[in-house]
Structures are given as C-alpha cells and as structure tokens.
Amino acid sequence: MLDDVLIPYETTLFVRDNCLCLHVQRAARALARRFDDALRPHGLTNGQFSLLMALNRPEPPPMGPVATLLAMDRTTLTAALKPLERRGLVKIESDPRDRRGRLLRLTVEGRRLLTQAFPTWKETHAKVDQQLSAVDMTALRAGMLALA
Numbered sequence: 001m002l003d004d005v006l007i008p009y010e011t012t013l014f015v016r017d018n019c020l021c022l023h024v025q026r027a028a029r030a031l032a033r034r035f036d037d038a039l040r041p042h043g044l045t046n047g048q049f050s051l052l053m054a055l056n057r058p059e060p061p062p063m064g065p066v067a068t069l070l071a072m073d074r075t076t077l078t079a080a081l082k083p084l085e086r087r088g089l090v091k092i093e094s095d096p097r098d099r100r101g102r103l104l105r106l107t108v109e110g111r112r113l114l115t116q117a118f119p120t121w122k123e124t125h126a127k128v129d130q131q132l133s134a135v136d137m138t139a140l141r142a143g144m145l146a147l148a
Helices: 009-018 020-042 046-054 063-069 074-086 108-131 137-147
Strands: 090-095 098-106
Touching: 009 020, 020 046, 020 108, 046 063, 046 074, 046 108, 063 074, 063 098, 074 090, 098 108
Parallel strands: none
Antiparallel strands: 090 098
C-alpha cells in the first residue's frame, strides 16, 4: 500500500540542502524582491527594467529574440509589454519586412525612464556583488548561462 511507503525525513533534508533548483529559485525570488524594492520609486519592477533594457538597441528588435533573451514565450512577453505600452514606454510596430512580425521600440519616454532607473540598478547590483564578494562572480554567471 502506498501509505506504507515513506520517504525518510533524512531524504527531505538531503533534497533541501542539495537541490540546486530550490536554491536558485530562492535566490531568484530574493534578488527579484531586492530589485523590485529599489526600482519601485521609478515605477518599475525588475522584470520591466530588464524588458526595457532588452529593447535598448540601435534598431527595434522583433519579439522572438527578446522573448529568448528574457527566457519567456511570446504570450508572456506580449502580456509583459502591455502595461509598458499603455504608459508610453514601448511601441509595438509592424515589421516593414514582414507585416506579420512585430518590432519593439523603446520610446523617448522609455529611454528617459531607463536612463533614470539605471543608476539605481547599478547601485543595487554593486551591493549584491559586495554581499557575494567571496563568490567567483564570473564562474557563477558562466554557470547560470550554461543552464539557461
């Protein structure tokens, strides 16, 4: 009977202490909260800041590469763009080379807000780097990129 088969509590502790997925999720949530708090005075979440930064390019990118960079599907990207578009920070345009495609343009207002928010991001990031001063950040970033 299934009720008689129990995973020992020691196994639960082993998973708690060794599960990379759990530790990455916890760290990601803590970092997201920290950056959300820092960027709140600019009216941005960390996800919105990352999305605006992903659009900060010489030419407006199509949705596919932006979705890939941010590790989200197109539907999620579309939903994330809506509030930024309503605020006049992003403009979604038809691709003149392929009318079915969409290009994502950072507006003047979007660039202005990104310029104002960047020093806050930089300062917050420096504090995180200081907190992790004993960690090889190059190796950590390389490891995360390898998993992504």
